Amino acid sequence: MVYDVVVIGGGPAGMMAAARAGERGARVLLVEKNNQLGVKLLATGHGRSNFTNMLADKKETVGVYGKNYKFLFSAFNKFGVQKTVEFFVGLGVAAKEEDRGRIFPKSDKAGDIRESLIKYLKKGGVEVWLNVEVKKIVAKDKKIEKIILANGQEIFSKNFIITTGGKSYPETGSSGDGYKWLKSLGHKIITLRPALTPIVLKEKIVKDLEGLSLKNIGINVYQNNKKIISRAGDIIFTADGLSGPAIIDLSERVGALLKAPIFIEIDFKPETEAAELEKKLQNDFHKDGRKIFKNYLAGLVAPKLMPVIIKLSGIDEKKQINAIAKPERQALIKALKEFTLEVKELKGFNKAMITAGGVDIKEVDPKTMRSRLYENLFLAGEILDLDGPTGGYNLQICWSTGFTAGDSAGL
Ligand SMILES: Cc1cc2nc3c(=O)[nH]c(=O)nc-3n(C[C@H](O)[C@H](O)[C@H](O)COP(=O)(O)OP(=O)(O)OC[C@H]3O[C@@H](n4cnc5c(N)ncnc54)[C@H](O)[C@@H]3O)c2cc1C
Known part of the structure; x- marks a missing residue:
């Protein structure tokens, strides 16, 4: 036939x-x-x-x-x-x-x-x-x-x-x-x-964030101190890196840049400029001065993110917020707006x-x-x-x- x-x-x-x-x-x-x-x-x-x-x-x-x-x-x-x-x-x-x-x-x-x-x-x-x-x-x-x-x-x-x-x-x-x-x-x-793959990161810290899903987050990709990609979208932390629509869509471009070190910077507060955030923190730290840092942070970020932000800011979680010094406040802003992770590789064909x-x-x-x-x-x-x-x-x-x-x- x-x-x-x-x-x-x-x-x-x-x-x-x-x-x-x-x-x-x-x-x-x-x-x-x-x-x-x-x-x-x-x-x-x-x-x-x-x-x-x-x-x-x-x-x-x-x-x-x-x-x-x-x-x-x-x-x-x-x-x-x-x-x-x-x-x-x-x-x-x-x-x-x-x-x-x-x-x-x-x-x-x-x-x-x-x-x-x-x-x-x-x-x-x-x-x-x-x-x-x-x-x-x-x-x-x-x-x-x-x-x-x-x-x-x-x-x-x-x-x-x-x-x-x-x-x-x-x-x-x-x-x-x-x-x-x-x-x-x-x-x-x-x-x-x-x-359209998830991205694997070098930093082990992401393991602590596994499963954390964030909507409309700011993402910047840097190479040689130059911003190559900048966008907003939804992401999810995996056991060894990042996934979610925004990451998956930029994975092909990231893959093409892998010959030299490449960094993903996450802005957890894209709706607030750094200067504006600094002002807000200053005001809050003055107004609710006796609150301890950990409790204050709970109103600012997802619970899963708190230990990481505390670690990166270097601020003692039990510190009263009116005792937080300027360099600590600035480290906090950096952790919230410039959370930077180095890309290791893309997930392969399996994913x-x-x-x-x-x-x-x-x-x-x-x-x-x-x-x-x-x-x-x-x-x-x-x-x-x-x-x-x-x-x-x-x-x-x-x-x-x-x-x-x-x-x-x-x-
Ligand atoms: C997890 C996941 C989610 C996705 N979600 C979306 C989405 O929501 N929207 C979207 O637009 N796209 C999505 N995609 C992409 C989309 O699935 C693919 O683009 C699409 O399936 C490609 O269709 P295709 O017919 O070309 O090939 P395939 O779907 O890969 O089909 C090829 C077929 O050929 C058969 N075959 C292969 N070799 C042989 C052989 N030797 N003999 C006989 N048969 C053979 C295979 O068994 C298979 O059934 C997703 C992909 C994945 C993996």
């Missing part, structure tokens, strides 16, 4: 591509090595699936996709944010918008997104093989001829779509197989890097939300997702050298490129 389209990898991009090709009347086979479809999809958005972002395809904001953003224009034109939302609503997933344009299923269940795609696959008559690992791709005369499965079975098709994803969170099935095949077929693979780098987009036609090297080969999703920040931008890449590939793979 010869299929019209064989899709390798049943993640978001593969399910979308296979179902769209099926909807067009193609005889489609989707092959997935896990025992279920969309394992990583189920983990997205902490199980809630932030499946797109209202700003993802807007001219003013599309630059968040970095230097390769123009590649996405055609796919966004064909199947952009609005169409994506309508598509899922049409399959029974009511959607809601949260802050910063982030779109989630109203049910807060990533499983609903997966179920709707399974419904779409059924509608398109797609044959789905689970627990089936592709081992090899065989090309002949500038065309892909067949794939060979782990059990030795050969599958022939007129067209092939590779959607095997990146190589981060490998336990979800994304082990980077597609990169190896495509490299051996002559495609250029732009260096793979873990992106990276996505893989940056991938198949060079110069070798892929953006209008169809067809390989420029093999006329019956199409690529979609994270395997391409495309990535965006957190907020639903990466799944939108999958929907748009997956739909485009499934819409183009000839019958």
Whole structure:
């Protein structure tokens, strides 16, 4: 039997591509090595699936996709944010918008997104093989001829779509197989890097802060005494460093700077300038003079942060605040507004939300997702050298490129 389209990898991009090709009347086979479809999809958005972002395809904001953003224009034109939302609503997933344009299923269940795609696959008559690992791709005369499965079975098709994803969170099935095949077929693979990852710090003090989650905190990144990045956002301390949306979004830039020492400075009081804070402390220390420092600090910072601030300020926790000297007050301000930690490294692929780098987009036609090297080969999703920040931008890449590939793979 010869299929019209064989899709390798049943993640978001593969399910979308296979179902769209099926909807067009193609005889489609989707092959997935896990025992279920969309394992990583189920983990997205902490199980809630932030499946797109209202700003993802807007001219003013599309630059968040970095230097390769123009590649996405055609796919966004064909199947952009609005169409994506309508598509899922049409399959029974009511959607809601949260802050910063982030779109989630109203049910807060990533499983609903997966179920709707399974419904779409059924509608398109797609044959789905689970627990089936592709081992090899065989090309002949500038065309892909067949794939060979782990059990030795050969599958022939007129067209092939590779959607095997990146190589981060490998336990979800994304082990980077597609990169190896495509490299051996002559495609250029732009260096793979873990992106959207937590950051590991050198200072052991962070262990004391593990689990502390802070909203709208000021973050500055320094190298050679120069401020390189400055932003506000939400962070969480981990056992060995920092995570949370604000950290994850700047991790790729931090990773690129790791050749020389690099420091993250946290401002726990971003809403108050240092001079203003100094005035406030002076006033408070005068007004409530008999209060002991520890009790005063309890009204200023989270309980978990108190021992660290006490240590860094060098002020005896039992000291009456009217006895705090100017240098101590200044050390306190420094601890509150310039809590500085040296970066050791990024967490690796195991904890990276996505893989940056991938198949060079110069070798892929953006209008169809067809390989420029093999006329019956199409690529979609994270395997391409495309990535965006957190907020639903990466799944939108999958929907748009997956739909485009499934819409183009000839019958
Ligand atoms: C914890 C976490 C949270 C995330 N949250 C969000 C979010 O809220 N919003 C967002 O936009 N993005 C999020 N992402 C990113 C998003 O999940 C990815 O961008 C997306 O899953 C990529 O889809 P894909 O279809 O390209 O690849 P994948 O989802 O990686 O799917 C590839 C599939 O191919 C299969 N496969 C691989 N090799 C073979 C083989 N040899 N044979 C057969 N099958 C094979 C794999 O088993 C896998 O099922 C998150 C990522 C992680 C890790």
